[in-house]
Amino acid sequence: MISLPTDFKYIYGIPESEALIRSTPEDFQVIEQLGFEPEGQGEHVFLYIRKRGENTDWVARQLANFAQVSPRDVSYAGKKDRHAVTEQWFCIKFPIKRNLNWKLFGGDSIEVLDAIRHPRKLRLGTLKGNRFKLCLRQVTDMGALKRRVALVEQGGVPNYFGEQRFGFDFGNLYKGIALLKGEIQERQRNKKGIYISAVRSWLFNQLLSLRIENGLWNEVLDGDALMISGSQSCFVEEKSNDELQERLNHGAITLTGPLWGRGEMLPQGEAEAWERSNLLPWKEVSDLLETLSLNQERRALKLQPESLKLEQVSETECWIEFGLTSGAFATSVLRELCLTSVSE
Numbered sequence: 567m568i569s570l571p572t573d574f575k576y577i578y579g580i581p582e583s584e585a586l587i588r589s590t591p592e593d594f595q596v597i598e599q600l601g602f603e604p605e606g607q608g609e610h611v612f613l614y615i616r617k618r619g620e621n622t623d624w625v626a627r628q629l630a631n632f633a634q635v636s637p638r639d640v641s642y643a644g645k646k647d648r649h650a651v652t653e654q655w656f657c658i659k660f661p662i663k664r665n666l667n668w669k670l671f672g673g674d675s676i677e678v679l680d681a682i683r684h685p686r687k688l689r690l691g692t693l694k695g696n697r698f699k700l701c702l703r704q705v706t707d708m709g710a711l712k713r714r715v716a717l718v719e720q721g722g723v724p725n726y727f728g729e730q731r732f733g734f735d736f737g738n739l740y741k742g743i744a745l746l747k748g749e750i751q752e753r754q755r756n757k758k759g760i761y762i763s764a765v766r767s768w769l770f771n772q773l774l775s776l777r778i779e780n781g782l783w784n785e786v787l788d789g790d791a792l793m794i795s796g797s798q799s800c801f802v803e804e805k806s807n808d809e810l811q812e813r814l815n816h817g818a819i820t821l822t823g824p825l826w827g828r829g830e831m832l833p834q835g836e837a838e839a840w841e842r843s844n845l846l847p848w849k850e851v852s853d854l855l856e857t858l859s860l861n862q863e864r865r866a867l868k869l870q871p872e873s874l875k876l877e878q879v880s881e882t883e884c885w886i887e888f889g890l891t892s893g894a895f896a897t898s899v900l901r902e903l904c905l906t907s908v909s910e
Contacts, residue, residue: 570743570768572736574775577724577783578717581904582710585702589909591619593701594650596896598643599889601694608685613656613668618675621648625676626656632671633658643693644892647730653679657688695872695891702904705882714903715876715886722817723902724774724783725869727767728895738764746854762858765851766825773823774867776844783867784821786810789835792819793866796891800864802834821867826852827860869894 588594604612617625622645630637639659646652660666668681705711732739742761744750752758777783786792786806793800795817803810813819824831824841831838845852872889879885888899900906 570736570739571772572732572768574724574726574771575778576902577721577778578714578902581714581902583705583707583714583904585706585711585904585906586704586909587700587702587900587906588649589701589703591649591651593703594647595699596646596650596652596654597697597699598646598652598654599694599697600643600655600692604682604684606682606684608683609659609662610684610687611658611660611668612680612682612684612688613658613671613678614653614680615656615672616651616653616677616679617646618651619649620675622646622654628676629656629658629671633660633666635659641688641690643688643690644696646696655688655693657684659687691892693892695889695894696896697889698887698896698899700886700896700900701883702886702906703883703909705884705904708878708881708884711884711904712876715874718871718899718902719874722868722870723899724778725866725894726771726774726898726901728897730895730897731767732764733760736764736768739768743851746851746857762855762860766827766855766860769826769845769848769851769855770823770865772848773841773844777821777823777867782840784814786814786821787835787837787840789833789837791822791832791837791864793822793864794818795820795866795870800832802832804835817870822864823867825863825865826855827858827862828856829862831862832864865893869898871899874899 613629615625622642626640626642627637630640635658641657643655646654668678671678738761741750742765745752745758745761746765752761788806789802789804790806791800791802792810800822814821831841833841869890874888877885886903890896890899
């Protein structure tokens with residue numbers, strides 16, 4: 567079996583404080599920010615749903631049963647944590663002439679907050695971001711936690727893919743490796759996608775971790791692929807310079823890392839050489855990924871939480887609030903703030 571390190575580096579060192587999370591679903595709250603308003607007409611019904619302790623896919627299946635439509639006609643912008651209280655949009659392709667009392671859907675753990683029509687289907691990834699409100703209990707050092715919040719507020723955190731991407735004990739990652747090597751087969755397209763995504767995400771995390779270890783977390787190399795903050799637009803500069811470094815320091819641009827696939831790498835020169843040399847120990851993995859119909863993509867290395875704040879409730883309890891862009895993980899913010907454990 568290929569040995570895959572998962573002890574990704576911290577940017578501010580190992581946190582001094584520890585805390586308990588997810589004592590109840592209410593301790594982990596997520597509010598989806600769609601980024602646009604449904605228009606009020608069209609063949610799709612957008613449902614804004616609050617769920618407690620329920621899986622997004624399970625809710626989607628229940629919606630299909632309730633509306634008597636195919637599961638393919640139900641969609642959502644993003645999956646949300648099961649062990650949480652979350653608010654998110656679902657979409658159902660539903661004939662204009664048909665009407666349902668959507669408030670009747672749900673129960674103790676599901677509530678429809680709003681229903682409005684829209685001309686177009688809600689597709690995966692079509693959202694601005696999410697707002698998180700998390701309760702930390704049994705905090706061992708509140709002062710250390712507050713200091714870390716100040717550091718993260720100023721300098722951001724590594725944009726690691728979170729633990730959810732890899733599954734329990736990194737099971738999705740190892741299944742993905744076995745799938746790529748032909749040691750196992752997976753007929754379900756959804757599961758296959760989850761396993762392969764875990765492999766690509768691990769390679770990204772590994773290179774990001776090495777960049778931190780090598781002191782290159784906030785330093786532009788010649789030929790680096792840079793992303794304009796707030797967009798997915800990338801550009802390459804053959805030579806690093808003071809102006810680029812200043813834009814990076816002020817958050818106007820960010821460094822990127824690879825989501826591996828087929829095709830040419832975007833970085834050039836020194837940056838390309840650095841990525842290729844650090845991928846050599848995992849060449850078997852990257853070569854196997856290149857055999858799939860996945861193209862090279864880039865992802866920002868830095869994640870900057872929006873409006874991060876800490877509200878202390880007692881000597882050992884507080885709430886942390888922040889916003890994240892689509893595709894970012896709250897657990898990647900939490901790991902830089904404190905060492906967390908989940909209530910049994």
